[in-house]
Amino acid sequence: MSGATQLRYASLHDVELATLSATGERRAFGELVRRHGSAVRGLLRRMGAAHAEADDTAQDAFLAAFESITEFRGEGTFAGWVKRIAARQYLKRLQRERRLANLAVEAEELAEGAHSPDAAGRIDLDEAMKCLGAAERLCVTMCYGAGLSHVEAADALNLPLGTVKSHVKRGLEKLRTRLAPEGAELEGRRGNG
Known part of the structure; x- marks a missing residue:
């Protein structure tokens, strides 16, 4: 990604990035991951996930978020929305492991x-x-x-x-x-x- 493109995305609001992501703009979604990935992994670790498991679950959550980005309406924060997805992903892992x-x-x-x-x-x-x-x-x-x-x-x-x-x-x-x-x-x- 060029420096100008990266700066352009860095200056946009999460809702604008989500809207661009919904049109298939992967770099816009990449900026959302960059902004919120650490917070999502931190949430998962506080829920009890080991570091590697938190990384894997966060990745799964962001993939799920990208696939359903059109469902994000901007009514709450993107961070809150993706954290809810991550929490549910982690719970699914817990249930699978009994x-x-x-x-x-x-x-x-x-x-x-x-x-x-x-x-x-x-x-x-x-x-x-x-x-x-x-x-x-x-x-x-x-x-x-x-x-x-x-x-x-x-x-x-x-x-x-x-x-x-x-x-x-x-x-x-x-x-x-x-x-x-x-x-x-x-x-x-x-x-x-």
Whole structure:
């Protein structure tokens, strides 16, 4: 791709690139992949995919997005749209590998000892997500990382809506505790008493 063409695509909005992609302009879609590939792979890793699996699933998701680009109407962000596709692709992989059957058992196991913040009081989200059970991690990531509603996540996971809501609530509570600055929990209790 020439430098001028690359600059032209780099200056366009995602919706414009999607419109060009729908006409078969592969370089426009390549710009969308360049812009959002890293975020999609990051979402998949937070859902529990290993690096290679995240790369493969992201590639599958972008291929699926290219094949159905005419369905993207620009009503939400392209990033959100492709992340939802990627999340669904990953879930299909999980179902094929029959790991989903073990989620109920894994969700009940709490990660003991993973709740104290590190010495500097700083922690990243990926590290904090490790304190969640597999079902909590999937539900939180789908609802907050991929932008699915609780109903959409329940449909995608083939779980009851109440179960998804419970996993999300417990997961968010664990993340709040894990990500809270040291001493914030005590101050919150004092203010409520």
